[in-house]
Amino acid sequence: MLTVHSDPARFRSVLGHFATGVAAITARDGAGKPVGMAVSSFTSVSLRPPLVAFLPGKSSTTFPAIAAHGTFCVNVLSAGQEPVCRALAVSGGDKFAGLDWRPGPHGDPVLDGVTAWIGCTVETVHDAGDHYIVLGRVDELDADPGSSPLLFYRSGYGRLAS
Template sequence: MLAFIYARLYGLSMLTSSIDPARLRSVLGHFPSGVAAITALDGDGRPVGMAVSSFTSVSLSPPLVAFLPAKTSSTFPRIAERGTFCVNVLAADQEDVCRTLATPGGDKFAGLSWRPGPHGDPVLDGVAAWIACTIQSVHDAGDHHIVLGRVDDLAADTAAAPLLFFRSRYHHLAA
């Protein structure tokens, strides 16, 4: 009902569409994003992680961030069980870290250096920034979840440039 009210207020159409998912992905790929690694410890104390480009700041007061894992993710349930996570904003030279964490299965942390963050969750070495969070809520969003995290602690390397993702490729900021 609220969506209908907003649509009426702002003159938006409530028509449903049959947008082809491949076309949607292609067009939305024209929006550049940063790349983050969401890390946690599983129930056995082993590090788990996933690469995401769907990470965003939500609120300054209270301090909230969000990321959107696919419902098919085998890693997110292990992060959700923990209740805390660390967002690692990947630096320009960490494309290999992204590729490792984006690959299903195996020991993704075998070749990665990290230290425990405030909740014990992995803070990866060399990241542009890290944000330690507690899961505030998880919302249904089609084939994804929207995970809201309360920011508990954070830090940034002001000299590090971020890794960017644009049109299905990795990029770096120009000097």
């Protein structure tokens, strides 16, 4: 029998049976250009104070710009935004080419058509194996109650059944 430590592919496969929403974490780099990354590891943490968290991989080339900026926007992607997710999931290039957005409370991109957005200030960053745990203090937020979220399950995308 293989242990979890000796078989990371099995670990990933089994944990992939937990459905999650998909979010785009957006900010601005030092030159003011939009940066972003797709994550399925996003969660609410606390009501008082209002805190959320996301878990970027340490190999991310986008996260250092987000961390240096000090603020970010969580864009909860809607069911029709799989192309947005795919655009922000790649490394390098202009991830925002063809994406419509407006500046959020800190100037961070709020993507058009999202289910919800949450403007945050980086509170703390914790080391967590091959990832970081980023806690964000929620400064402002809004949602579209008529929208359905994009879901991620077993390495594929889905949506809620009506």
